[in-house]
Amino acid sequence: MTVSKVCQDAAEASAVVTQLTTEQKDRLLLDMASAIEQHQDAIIEANARDVAAAREAGVSATLVDRLTMTERRMAGLTRAIRTIVDLPDPVGQVVNGWTRPNGLLIERVREPLGVVAVIYEARPNVTAEVAALCLKSGNCAVLRGSSMAMETNRAIMAALDTAIAEHPDVPAAAVQLIDDPSREAALELMRAKGYVDLLVPRGGAELIASVEQNATVPTVIDGAGNCHLYIDGTADRDIATAVTVNAKTSRPSVCNAIETLLVHRDLAADWLPGVLDALAEAGVEIRGCAAVREVWPKAVAAREEDWGTEYLDLVLAVRVVADADEAIAHIRRWGTSNAEGIVARDIDIARRFVRQVDSGSVFVNTSTRYSDGGEFGYGVEIGVSTQKLHVRGPMGLEALTTVKNVVWGTGQTRVVA
Structure with missing residues (x-):
């Protein structure tokens, strides 16, 4: 037929x-x-x-x-x-x-x-x-x-x-x-x-x-999932570690897994090496900016194209940023409007992130892996819309x-x- x-x-x-x-x-x-x-x-x-x-x-x-x-x-x-x-x-x-x-x-x-x-x-x-x-x-x-x-x-x-x-x-x-x-x-x-x-x-x-x-x-359009997680300087560190590892490693082949981790510079020296060790133990290859490689020398040098890549694999691009504004600017440049996340205890920073990030779903203090029709209570999803008309998200x-x-x-x- x-x-x-x-x-x-x-x-x-x-x-x-x-x-x-x-x-x-x-x-x-x-x-x-x-x-x-x-x-x-x-x-x-x-x-x-x-x-x-x-x-x-x-x-x-x-x-x-x-x-x-x-x-x-x-x-x-x-x-x-x-x-x-x-x-x-x-x-x-x-x-x-x-x-x-x-x-x-x-x-x-x-x-x-x-x-x-x-x-x-x-x-x-x-x-x-x-x-x-x-x-x-x-x-x-x-x-x-x-x-x-x-x-x-x-x-x-x-x-x-x-x-x-x-x-x-x-x-x-x-x-x-x-x-x-x-x-x-x-x-x-x-x-x-x-x-x-x-x-x-x-x-x-x-x-x-x-x-x-x-x-x-x-x-x-059910588009690409170049998803980001931003760890703010006010983040609860235990929550930040758990969310980061889950968002990358629980099932890296799906579109709601994070591909880029953005970390506030206040956490670069003491928190970041530990979470990168945990990711590496799970088999994740780290591609980092210069600031990341300074505190964790095992990282591969990130190239410009890494920030725009949906790996769908155990690979993670990591960048140290000055603050939430720089993180939001990075997501605006490289995000695909699928799912983005923030870990922060400062509610004003979290709310500003939610308002300013252009995405179908934004997650606060939880994993982007919840961007899913079943998890949203839809049973299943026909797709995840990365456009704005006539529907958005799962x-x-x-x-x-x-x-x-x-x-x-x-x-x-x-x-x-």
């Missing part, structure tokens, strides 16, 4: 999916979670083939980690789908309302976008997570994964298809997987104007650039809806002045 036909079928199916009741959607999601559990062995076997092929092709350890589906990650996937079932259905929610002097009642009501498409790389869990988010929010899902995860994606989609087939009130085209990994197929999806209501790319710089240059459908159910103005009257007619 061509990409155009997939999108056309999704657009037609959306007329039905947008009208599904909360009960219908929740029953389907529960059956999807059960189907994934029932097909778990087949999914893990398919994933093993993808992982083996990726390793043979010399794919980086970071991408292999993203690709791998263990029993633990499978359990997390089904748990996330069931969490979505427990979340309030955004469709039909009255966001606000007011009465005009002429008696008209104006309501702003949430409704589905229609057809949501996602292009994603190496993350087979996205196949099920996006399907669940889209269905709960009344949308059809068009999924286009990469060749690296194709076997796993097909196995997950086969499980989802069995669940959907048990619900005659849900069109088969409610969730579709495009199994053509070619660039031409991706371009066709980017240009499916009139059928696709929102496209979310989840991948590297090359994919994002292609979408920005070629897409004619509305997009929300994207949950509400991000997949729009607002309709509903006006209630009692026969009022407008008088032309």
Whole structure:
């Protein structure tokens, strides 16, 4: 089936999916979670083939980690789908309302976008997570994964298809997987104007650039995560150490891990060497400025490009700064509006940092690793928006809806002045 036909079928199916009741959607999601559990062995076997092929092709350890589906990650996937079932259905929610002097009642009501498409790389869990988010929010899902995860994606989609087939009130085209990994197929999806209501790319710089240059459908960019953590001179040192180590080492291959550590000069001599020792023990390569290398000579000299690199690996750029203002200026220059953090006991400094840092999520005295739809209470996320329209930060159910103005009257007619 061509990409155009997939999108056309999704657009037609959306007329039905947008009208599904909360009960219908929740029953389907529960059956999807059960189907994934029932097909778990087949999914893990398919994933093993993808992982083996990726390793043979010399794919980086970071991408292999993203690709791998263990029993633990499978359990997390089904748990996330069931969490979505427990979340309030955004469709039909009255966001606000007011009465005009002429008696008209104006309501702003949430409704589905229609057809949501996602292009994603190496993350087979996205196949099920996006399907669940889209269905709960009344949308059809068009999924286009990469060749690296194709076997796993097909196995997950086969499980989802069995669940959907048990619900005659849900069109088969409610969730579709495009199994053509070619660039031409991706371009066709980017240009499916009139059928696709929102496209979310989840991948590297090359994919994002292609979408920005070629897409004619509305997009929300899930961009790079060059995340920073600033340790202020007023920071609690134990908290600063714990947050720094967690934000870098708990899972370095994801976009909410920090790539640059900015440290107030008052902490350079006595606190910084200890935390760099702890990071080095965890296998982190330190690339530091001259002030960092002066107090910790084992650091590699940081180059200009290090400040703008999303390593997605056990590598950390470290810079000593004069104060919060210099840290904020650095983030403005190099940040990607994904997630930024500060550790500080001075509440005024923390508040100024929050106000002035341009990012979808800002963390105070806690790890940037919490920049995640599940941690925010969204169940899962369809992506992390690094732009400002129409949504920002981790994207949950509400991000997949729009607002309709509903006006209630009692026969009022407008008088032309």
